Amino acid sequence: MxxxxxxxxxxxxxxxxxxxxxxxxxxxxxxxxxxAEYCEECDAAIPERRRIAVPGVKLCIKCQVLMEKENKVEALFNRRGSKDSQLR
Structure with missing residues (x-):
């Protein structure tokens, strides 16, 4: 409704x-x-187990964590809400 x-x-x-x-x-x-066998950011070796578990991986775990922190999306509320729903 x-x-x-x-x-x-x-x-x-x-x-x-x-x-x-x-x-x-x-x-x-x-x-x-x-x-990749070596991280694109820091040139550290990427462990074989990580390369198998995450096909196509390009970053070591340390660089991956840093990248995810930088790209974190903050969605506290629905920005697509209609004007009507925002006025309530």
Whole structure:
């Protein structure tokens, strides 16, 4: 049940859009291709077990953690919300 100017199913549409965005971000961050033997950032050797577990890996664990901290997405609320839902 939608109220105000929002159409029926607007809340579900917002949820679906948020999920689709999260899936797209996850797919874009997936590795592809052959794993590197040495880290692209620091030239440290990447352990064979990591190369097998994460196909296409290009960074050592230390550099991977640093990169993920820099690229962390903060989503505290749904930015796709309709104006009507934001006014409540």
């Amino acid at each position: 939608a109220g105000g100017w929002a159409k029926d199913g607007a809340v579900q549409d917002q949820i679906d859009a948020s999920v689709e965005d999260a899936v797209a971000r996850a797919k874009n961050s997936m590795y592809q291709g052959e794993s």
